[in-house]
Amino acid sequence: MTTAPCPSCESDLKLDTTHRQNEIIECADCRSELEILSLDPLLLALAPEVEEDWGE
DSSP states (O other): OEEEEOTTTOOEEEEOTTOOTTOEEEOTTTOOEEEEEEETTEEEEEOOOOOOOTTO
């Protein structure tokens, strides 16, 4: 199990080995959606907002 701080609220998140790079997870404390950027070392970032493309 690996831990990393939430980029939004700084609480420690514990991730096990079942998670994958680019997966979206949720912080249990602040409910922010986070993207796993890297597994070794564990690096998290706020997930990008979904944007509408207006058919372009």
